[in-house]
Amino acid sequence: MKLWGGRFEKTTDALVEDFHSSIRFDQRLYKQDILGSIAHAKMLGSVGVITEDEATQLIEGLQGILAEIQAGSVEFEIGAEDIHMNVEKLLTEKIGPTGKKLHTGRSRNDQVALDLRLYLREEIDQTKTYVGNLVQTLLNIAQEHLETWMPGYTHLQKAQPITLAHHLMAYSQMFLRDLGRLNDTRKRLNVSPLGSGAMAGTTFPLDREKVAGDLGFDGVTLNSLDGVSDRDFALEFLAGASILMMHLSRLCEELVLWSSGEFQFISMDDGYSTGSSIMPQKKNPDVAELVRGKTGRVYGDLVALLTVMKGLPLAYNKDMQEDKEQVFDAVDTLQKCLIVVEPMLRTMQVHKDAMAWGAKGGFTNATDLADYLAKKGVPFREAHELVGRIVLHCTKKGIGLEELALSDYQALSPVFDQDLFAAIGIEHCVRARKLIGGPSPETVAQGIQISHETLKQLLAE
Structure with a gap:
């Protein structure tokens, strides 16, 4: 008989029992469910509400079940529907009638809300570790490549010269913000809903604050309806995970481009590449491509849960059973991607000469030529127009700005002098940009140091 079966005259149809059951996926919450029950x-x-002896029996019985599950000696039952009722059934079988007192003053509605918060809190902490490792690797690589010149792009067209360190530091800032979002999500989810009951609390004199404190929460939810029907914390995690995956995808897209024959900026390590079943020469960046593809999967988890929640009246509805698979999938996907991207980056080979050669093409120093004129007193808009004509002239001749003769420059403007060639040298173009956030090696080195400190602070929160 079902634990809730007193009001029913018929057993649940077998099809409905299978359709209704969530134990296939929510068994993953067994540890959180048992820890919450022990605190309760x-x-x-x-x-x-119960005697101290009964409480001891319940606690010891739950601890035994936890050990048995972890040892792999427990087989959950679909007929018991979910992890909560499976644990309660196992407990009653283990210690007898006292096990039936565990659910006093509690509903599965506030129980599952508690379990999911405990689960996500733990997974956020683990995800932070993985993100921290990735940021540390980016900072390490950046430190090694402060003077590895490369082209920067806008519209995927060469724009201005920068360094590989500057480029990778852009991603370190993205991932540091991701850490901040994870911290913010963790702070907001860290309140206990236990005591909200089914939706209107309970008449038992529960000590909600004690349970919250024992489980490491900062406080308790202040409204029982909200306590059981809120999934903002899960949505916030999924939103943060989606943004994080987007950053990973952008980084991986660049690795795919850079490792192509057209760029040849990097070579992926053999351990993080695959071949073709028909083309013997192929070395494919499949790991980076898979991360790019899996990003859409995490987006789907977010959209799925948003869609589940968008039309639900207060308080709990069975639709909300669909929250866990989305959260579990996003956690698994995100963490697997973070785990594989870090060593993929760490082991890639950088081709400095190819990057430097790329920085010299495409008139990446054109802005510096315009700045040169502006510093000589030419209004910038006039300088911009003049340099545009010079670029057009060089394009037709198939040469770069640094290859155009001084006499040709002076024929266009008497302002040009021999010093222009130093001003448009690729290294000078980069080194001269010393403003905070700029690509000069000196500035980037300062940014790396600041980012190390920021990373340490974010991981400690």
Whole structure:
């Protein structure tokens, strides 16, 4: 008989029982469910709702079940529907009628809300570790390539010369912001809903604050309806995970481009590449491509849960059973991607000469030529127009700005002098940009140091 079956005259149809059951996926919450139940049982004993002896029996029984599940000796039952009722059934079988007192003052509605918060809190902490490792690797690579010149792009067209360090530091800033979002999500989810009951609390004199404290929460939810029907914390995690995956995808897209024959900026390590079943010469950046593809999967998890929640009246509805698979999938996908991207980056080979050669093409120093004129007193808009004509002239001749003769420059403007060639040298173009956030090696080195400190602070929160 179902634990809720007293009101029913017929058993659940077999099709409905299978359709209704969530134990296939929510068994993943067994540890959180048991830890929450232990804290609840302890509190029930301390406030006198059950005796201290009964509380001890419940706690010891739950601890035994936890050990048995971790040892792989427990087989969950679809007929018991979910992890909550499976654990309660196992507990009653283990310690007898006292096990039936565990659910006093509690509903599966506030129980599952508690479990999911505990689960996400733990996974956020683990995800932070993985993001931290990735940022550390980016900072390490950047430190090694402060003077590895390369072209910067806009519209995927060569724009201005920068360094590989400057380019990778852009991603370090993205991932540091991702860490901040994870911290913010963790702070907001870290309140306990236990005690909200099904939707209107309970008449038992529960000590909600004690349970919250025992489980490491900062406080308790202040409205029982919200306590059982809120999934903002899950949506916020999925939104943050989607943004993080977007950053990973952008980085991986650049690695795919850079490792192509057209760029040849990097070579991926053999351990993070695959071949073709028909083309013997191929070395494909499949890991980076898969991360790019899996980004859409995490987006789908976010959209799926948003769609589930968008039309639900207060309070709990069975639709919300669909929250867990989306969260579990996003956690798994995100963490697997973070785990594989870090060593893929760490082991890639950088081709400095190819990057430097690329920085010299495409008139990446054109802006510096215009700046040269502006510093000589030519209004920038006039300088811009003049340099545009010079670029057109050089394009037709198939030469770069640094290859045009001084006499040709002076024929266009008497302002030009021999010093223009130093001003448009690729290294000078980069080194001269010393403003905060700029690509000069000196500035980037300062940014790396600041980012190390920021990373340490974010990981400590």
